[in-house]
Amino acid sequence: MWVPLLLPLLALLVLLGRRWRRGAAPLDPAGRAVLITGCDSGFGHLLALRLHRLGFTVFAGCLSPAGDGARRLRREAEGGGRLRVLRLDVTRQRDVLAARDHFSSIGFWALVNNAGISTFGETGWLSIEKYEKFADVNLLGSIRTTLAFLPLLRKYKGRIVFMSSIIAYFTLGNGIYSMTKAAIEKFCDALRLEMKKFGVQVCIIQPGNYARSTKIQPPVSAEEIWNELSEEEKAVYNKEYVQERANFFNSILSEGSTNSNDVVDAMVDALMSPTPKARYMVAKLKEKALVLVCALCPTVVMDCVLSYALSK
Numbered sequence: 191m192w193v194p195l196l197l198p199l200l201a202l203l204v205l206l207g208r209r210w211r212r213g214a215a216p217l218d219p220a221g222r223a224v225l226i227t228g229c230d231s232g233f234g235h236l237l238a239l240r241l242h243r244l245g246f247t248v249f250a251g252c253l254s255p256a257g258d259g260a261r262r263l264r265r266e267a268e269g270g271g272r273l274r275v276l277r278l279d280v281t282r283q284r285d286v287l288a289a290r291d292h293f294s295s296i297g298f299w300a301l302v303n304n305a306g307i308s309t310f311g312e313t314g315w316l317s318i319e320k321y322e323k324f325a326d327v328n329l330l331g332s333i334r335t336t337l338a339f340l341p342l343l344r345k346y347k348g349r350i351v352f353m354s355s356i357i358a359y360f361t362l363g364n365g366i367y368s369m370t371k372a373a374i375e376k377f378c379d380a381l382r383l384e385m386k387k388f389g390v391q392v393c394i395i396q397p398g399n400y401a402r403s404t405k406i407q408p409p410v411s412a413e414e415i416w417n418e419l420s421e422e423e424k425a426v427y428n429k430e431y432v433q434e435r436a437n438f439f440n441s442i443l444s445e446g447s448t449n450s451n452d453v454v455d456a457m458v459d460a461l462m463s464p465t466p467k468a469r470y471m472v473a474k475l476k477e478k479a480l481v482l483v484c485a486l487c488p489t490v491v492m493d494c495v496l497s498y499a500l501s502k
Contacts, residue, residue, distance in 0.1 A: 398473025
């Protein structure tokens with residue numbers, strides 16, 4: 191009986207919330223310092239440049255501080271002094287603690303856990319070493335930096351932004367990546383609730399397919415996949431099947447969006463809005479529809495849908 195009454199009430203609250211968000215003034219970036227991981231390229235690189243231009247003090251964590259991405263950031267920072275490049279490998283506790291030391295006398299505002307890697311392969315095709323590497327970068331790397339910066343975030347009532355993905359809801363050939371993003375979602379859900387009492391806000395960014403713009407996942411080679419398979423896996427699969435899977439995955443990559451600014455806009459809103467969203471899904475309509483279907487339909491239905499997609 192109460193469900194028909196509850197739905198209009200929820201819709202009204204959503205509309206009022208959106209109107210309030212649009213009317214609220216964004217936060218002043220002056221004197222606010224932000225640390226971003228994974229700034230060598232992709233979303234992290236673009237966000238560092240955007241925040242610097244907006245007036246934030248930006249610490250851009252780069253895996254390769256002598257690489258092309260880091261050099262581009264340094265050129266942007268010439269004369270300004272508010273954009274600094276740090277060596278930051280999120281799998282190394284020493285790097286994380288060294289990065290934290292830069293904020294001992296600076297008003298810390300936000301941590302953006304952006305660093306991540308991706309790959310392709312069915313479950314049995316990937317070694318345990320690869321699983322460990324992906325867990326260390328995509329999951330434990332974010333947890334490692336978060337734990338190190340929690341005292342500062344609580345002190346300054348700052349923000350934490352995590353890079354997730356719609357692939358946290360389903361998988362089409364990259365289960366290892368989906369696994370780490372689904373785990374990040376649950377970590378953030380717990381953290382968001384726990385940090386409310388300290389005035390710290392936690393936001394999740396959920397991009398759709400942006401492979402063409404971020405280069406996080408280059409096209410896969412069936413030959414390389416085959417050469418890395420164990421003898422046991424080669425006895426189960428043949429080269430033709432591996433080639434079909436590689437072609438399928440590469441076709442998905444080729445459909446990726448080339449406009450990273452949509453995702454960066456969401457990240458900026460998460461950092462500057464006085465009332466940020468808990469989740470920002472930045473995806474095409476069909477990608478959002480697939481996420482909705484995954485959330486509402488029984489598993490057996492989704493298995494049929496995804497199995498059909500994989501067979502095409």
